[in-house]
Amino acid sequence: MRVVPSVLESVTVHAEGALCTRAFVLSPEQGHLPDKVRIDGLPLALRTGSLRARVVEGPAGLLVRDLRPAFDVKLPSESDLPSEQHALEAAEAALSDVHGRLERVRMELESLQRLTPTFPPTRKGQPPREAPLSAMLSLAGFVDGELAALHAQRLDLERQQRDAASEVELRRRRVQELSSALSGDRARLFRAALLTLSGPLPATGAARLVLEYAVAGARWVPTYDLRLPRTLEEGTLRMRAAVLQRTGEDWTGVRLSVSTADLERRAEVPELKSLRIGRSQPPPPRSGWREPAPGLDELFAGYDALRSQEPPSPAKAQPVPQQAPRYEPQEVDESESDDSDGIAEAASYGGPPGRAPRPMA
Template identity: 40%
Template sequence: MTAEVVRRWGSSLDSVVVYAQGALCRRIARGTVPGDRRVRVTGLPRSLDPGSLRARVLGLPGLRVTEARVEVEAEPVRAGLAGDGDLLRREVDRLSDEQAAARARVERQTRLIKEVTALHPVPPARKREDPHRRTPVDAWLDLADFVDERLAGLHARLVELEKAVTVVDHELDLAFDRLARASTDAPSAHVDTTVSAVLTLAADHGGPVDRDAEVTVEVEYGVPGAVWVPSYRLDHRQGDETGRLVLRASVAQRTGEDWTGVRVALSSADLQRRTDLPRLRSLRIGRRQEAPAPSGWREPPAGLAELFAGYDSAGPRPAFRGSPMAGSAPGSAPVAVAAPPPPPPAPAPAVAPSGPPAFTGVPDFAASAPYGGGAPQSPVAPPPAPMARLAPSAPAPPGGLPAPPPPAPPPPAPVAGPPEPSLAELDYGALVLSGPDDRAGRRGRLFPDVTLDPVATEYRRRAEAVASLPLPGRTVRPRASAGSFDHRFDAAARADIPSDGTWHSVTVGEIAVGLRTEYVCVPSVEQTVYASLLLSNATEQALLAGPVEVSVDDDFLLTASLPTLAPGAVRRVGLGPAEGIRVSRRTQLRESVAGLRNNITVLDHRVHVELANRLAKPVTVEVLERVPVTSDADVRIEERADWTEPDSGAAAGRQAPGTRVWRVRLDAGATSALDGGYEIRIPTGKALVGGNRRS
């Protein structure tokens, strides 16, 4: 199959489902079916997983896809068609050369300064019989002036060169940053790679295909290198019982293709999670067993060994040591060297056991038996035989030579049973026929093609690096907050997300939530009233944990952390102090004795709380107080107030034991006074351990 005989269909990316790590992309292609019913859908990214390719026909029930395969084409980039990535790489190379040249100039200037600094007067050598000479001071001073003047000019030039190096370093850092943030949806510097899905179409029941009808094909494939985290924006109006909670997502992808105008969906599920159910086989006692499921393996054709008899009788092919282009003199004939004789034929492969082979990660396809010739072996190589060791107490034989190792144990006898080919051997399209130059045990048989594509591996490695991006503030990964459930969120509008490996904000949609404003104060701890929102999830989907930006009356207030909310769950979000509501608290303690013999100490606590509403609307304020608790039956606590115990559901949180609540409704500009208290009756024989009992 070549590119010339297969009709090409252009495709456009329609939708993307971003999972906790990785994405599932869907492309749409349209065209008319050619005579051979094979089409090539172009536009796929280089980092796609070939095993995830799926295709189907839309709109025509009588037509289906019978085969889908990934093929890669490469061609040199034509001059003048360099993309943005190529231009950025050229800019980085140019600035790197400038940086090296600038630093070389600085080093040269530094060496010159050291040479000038080393200049100093050296008097001539004096013999013993020569008298002492007078030092020419003018010459010394002239040399010192020359050195100072020269060093001043050199240092000024050095400062200019160091500034130039600083500027070039900054420009190079910016160029590297632009290159790192550039989209990967561009050809490399010299080669343009095209990834296509080759599809084979067929009509149901073998009927003819209408060539004039336009066919729409949907191609689905998975790609690594895409992550997302949720965030929220909450808009609230004071006095309203409702609000707008907008779900936004920060999405980063480096899949190798720009997502332009696509429908985006977000899922908290794991794309690589297993979905197949375990199969429990029956246990049968007796000689009669169920017939095994038929596999695709067939016996090799008879006379396969004689097929290459004529090829072997022709003798070895001549091998050439060199060619005229590889260093030989022009016009000289190449020297022929006889090739070594072919190796002896390998023994027939053993029959694979009937049980399934153990999975070790990467099967050894090269060592497995051919599919379509001989019984296929297990894809797992047998473990090496243990090395023979000499016993510590074994005496050495005469002559000082070590004792020979014991012979290796014989290999186990093969277990009779039907062959079980591996998954790679069942992939018929990936099987390659071994040629006549292969070893005797493989010639003329089908084996899986295990040739790895290093370019595709490098693309996937770069794409998976997105998972290590630092998260935005207060964000939590979906798998960490989803727990044991998975949900999907569909964006309301199409979005654009370039393949640059940076975070991009996508608005998913508005979520219906219930809101209720409450004012809470704990005057015994702090005489301040705090405003809070009771947020209830009124949808059938859970809200994942993430940051929420709270705006009240169109004014940004704060950014809080929203925990995971299951359907119907309620959480309190604090809004900070409410300056329009004032609170004050006074306490009074009276100590007395009671009982026939004054053997009971009575501690009477009085609490007086005053509230003042300075807002232009009525509010409801919860005042939290505390009452002592005791585990001693002889110590009694009598309450004298109209407060109540908190309701855990209404308070949306678990309160400490002994907490009491006043709920007061205040009109605009109104005030209210609350009086309460409690008595503690302690027998004389009882004493409080630790703390001040009168506080």
């Protein structure tokens, strides 16, 4: 597949988005034009559904059979990252060395400051000893001299530590800036277009094709300039267009045009009326309700006649609800009832309240 360079010729900027036109030339090889062509370097903001290609100049029979979007990855040359990395590592090692020497000096200072003369305890019954003034003075002189030297060394090491920390910060910033540039340049992603042409065709001259595509990230804003003379009799109104774009392409020297139309407008296919031979008649008015067709009542006449001939189905007998049993009081002799009541009442005192029990004979 041959990779053909293309040139951005014109751009039409809409209210949202832009329509770009690229042109490329196909030169014949061994008297024939290629059947597959690849166009690289297209912006990443390209809308894949807007790719269009056509033949502007070329031999008869040259057509674009297929057009597909693809991706293109470019790997530029490596930058000088190892030298910056080595410089950063050397600065960090120097900082660590200075920090270690400064910590040792601080520890020696703390040890010297804790160095004081001590006296052995006096035993009971012995006279007090004389103070060793010469030894104490020599110790104080030694401590003062050492402290002065260590303080000067600490000041020098603190200055070296600040300088080393600044150098490390500078090297880190340079490495970060170089790494961010490498991350963008080491693998740059673009869009590409794969064209399938009707070929290979014999040709003696070059063919010129055009590729169109829409991109997002571009718009234009109108500005108006009205100039009036002091007499206010006439004026000049000029309109300017401020174009803004972040599509990833260089529009320097490209023919620009602006449009107020919507780039993503939707269009419906028009409904064509039928042509009939005869006298011209007005089109029938459209309405949401239509009268029923004639003979609608006779449409179900056979079904109604069949239903009328069927014998009526017998009605199911409903079950009769059973009556609840009735309890009637029985007639009992008064004497028997009195005796039985007396016996029952006399036999139990925990039953329901009743008459007093009879005395036993």
